[in-house]
Amino acid sequence: MEEKTIEKNNKKRNIIIIIVVASIVILSAISVSAFFVIKDRLETADLGSAERASKRNIERTISASGVFDSMNSESISSTHVGSRINAVYVKEGDSVMPGQIICQLDTTSLQETYSALQKTIEQTKADKAKNNQQYDKELLDAQNEWNAEISNIVQEISIAQAACNNTAAELDKQRARYSEYLSDPNHSEWDMEAIEMESKISDLESEFENNQYKVNLYNNILNAVQNSDNSNSSVDEIRNSVNGVIDSSIQAMEDQARALQQSIGEATVRCTVGGIVTSLSAKTGDTYIGGPICMVEDANSFMLYSQIGEANIADVAAGMKVKIKTEATGDSEMIGYVTYVAPRASSTATSSDSPNAGAALSATLGSSGNYLVKISLNEQNPRIRLGMNAKLKIITSETPNALSVPSAAVQDDNGNKYVEVITNMDDVEKDSSTPYKKEKVNVKVGESDGDYTQIEGTGIKEGTGIYVPPVIDEETINAVKQLLESSE
Structure with a gap:
């Protein structure tokens, strides 16, 4: 209990009492006159x-x-409640360093769960790769079909354009003959040869217009096909949707695996501070029921x-x-x-x-x-x-x-x-x-x-x-x- 520091010096008092008591004890050894001298001094002395x-x-x-x-201590415990204590590596009074192993808790069940989960993750990744190979084949087939369709359209355009060019050349030729024929004063505008030329020119003009129509038609078809979604889009949508589900599943399993791995690591109980083990409750073979395993305190x-x-x-x-x-x-x-x-x-x-x-x-x-x-x-x-x-x-x-x-x-x-x-x-x-x-x-x-x-x-x-x-x-x-x- 605290108290105000007021300490009186009792040394002289104790010495006086001892002297007086000693005097009384030896009264039998002194004269009566000596006794009265002691008494007189006690009564008159300045103490x-x-x-x-x-x-x-x-x-x-x-x-x-x-x-x-x-000033620096640690109460060491673990989250592995219910685990068997496989080994204890320290005893009370031991000096320990930061990171030193205190005890090892059993992780058999955790290891089995972790191994099974790793196998599931690997199998899921393999299934995803196999599915993607199939999607790639379907995409390639669809791309080939699309390319073939484009090639056919381009070929039709080429044929129509060639026919159009040939018709245009023949039309130019016939028009030149007709003009030359009409410029000859010996020929009548209404003779049969002139009429046949006009008919030929008319047919060529119709043929040219038809071929030009085909060229324009096939070009429009080509543009429409090139600008439209090809068959790859549907395959990509399916693949992306399936892969999204698989990736989410893999991510969840990998998160669980990391948590298991961390938990397995935490079963190796270590101290984070250096010092002396001042208390220890863990025993090899016991089941850890929670609470402090040991107390480590810095003794310096x-x-x-x-x-x-x-x-x-x-x-x-x-x-x-x-x-x-x-x-x-x-x-x-x-x-x-x-x-x-x-x-x-x-x-x-x-x-x-x-x-x-x-x-x-x-x-x-x-x-x-x-x-x-x-x-x-x-x-x-x-x-x-x-x-x-x-x-x-x-x-x-x-x-x-x-x-x-x-x-x-x-x-x-x-x-x-x-x-x-x-x-x-x-x-x-x-x-x-x-x-x-x-x-x-x-x-x-x-x-x-x-x-x-x-x-x-x-x-x-x-x-x-x-x-x-x-x-x-x-x-x-x-x-x-x-x-x-x-x-x-």
């Missing part, structure tokens, strides 16, 4: 001490407990998890310096910094905060209404281990180079703070039996870390002798006196 005012850094702190946990980088109560959480903020001690590191003090302060109270840390810190903090601190605080170490210490407990002091404020005196030296007189200045401090330091000469000086107090308090007072400076009242309380003194009196 206080002297200390010079000094400048120091005054730190106001909040004390708390914490637990070390890994730590985060300190603590919980601060409602009374002090408002004074804690990210970036504050923290002094940390553990039993493992003895008097060595580690330095850390607050990196996170939870915005909401919770009884323990959660799994999202740290895989193991929740249970550890719950066991260590065990109270509700606390706020999770995360602290990073300035330097990692090789003596720190996962789950170690720590005592920490969060420095909430710091006053450097403050003129200060022991907190026990600051006394109160109806709300007025004062200290007693020892005016013969040099003599006291030379001879500890020298009685104190004290002078009361009112002071203004500043920051305090519990042990020392910052003060301002007339004439008080660094090195001024200050009287520190006895740390043994009046009640204890009276009790010892009564004990001595009852022993007279």
Whole structure:
């Protein structure tokens, strides 16, 4: 549980009590007069001490407990629920590297399904290729038929054009003869030869028009055939439709095969972080029923998890310096910094905060209404281990180079703070039996870390002798006196 760091020095009190009790024990060995000397000294002695005012850094702190946990950890599990665990390759305490195999789950059923699916994919692709060969043959046959039809039309055009050309030539020849015949003055326009020529020309003109009609007709047919969809279009439509269905089926099966292959790969369970196997639940031959197979935690980088109560959480903020001690590191003090302060109270840390810190903090601190605080170490210490407990002091404020005196030296007189200045401090330091000469000086107090308090007072400076009242309380003194009196 955290508490304000106010530790009073009980050393002198304990020493005095030990001396007094020892005196009582040996009363039988001393004279009555010696006993009264001890009693008189106890009643008259000044049990206080002297200390010079000094400048120091005054730190106001909040004390708390914490637990070390890994900054980088992984709870390893698998989606292969119901699979047999064929082999486990690690044990608790083992060091593992990223990518190292933790265990192997059985994939016999998955392998069989994958093999059957691959065969189906290959057969489907072969059927598609065979169908395409048939379509190609049909397309080739249709193309040949179309080409033959075009060739026939072109041939008809050629024949009609040749006939048209021949008729045109003959027509020109007959027209020339007829003109020449008519230009001869010895021939009459109405004789039989002229009439026959005219008839011949008329027949040739009709024949030319007929042949020209055929040429135009076949050209129109050729254009119509060339511009129209040939028989290939219907075959292509059928092929594209069938291939589309087959391709979709192949794609679906290949996606399923990839998923199976990935699942088979995931049956080889690996860790993604390096560290120490801190827990292991998998056993060879067992059936994996889900949940964590093992926990791997980085044992080289730590985060300190603590919980601060409602009374002090408002004074804690990210970036504050923290002094940390553990039993493992003895008097060595580690330095850390607050990196996170939870915005909401919770009884323990959660799994999202740290895989193991929740249970550890719950066991260590065990109270509700606390706020999770995360602290990073300035330097990692090789003596720190996962789950170690720590005592920490969060420095909430710091006053450097403050003129200060022991907190026990600051006394109160109806709300007025004062200290007693020892005016013969040099003599006291030379001879500890020298009685104190004290002078009361009112002071203004500043920051305090519990042990020392910052003060301002007339004439008080660094090195001024200050009287520190006895740390043994009046009640204890009276009790010892009564004990001595009852022993007279």
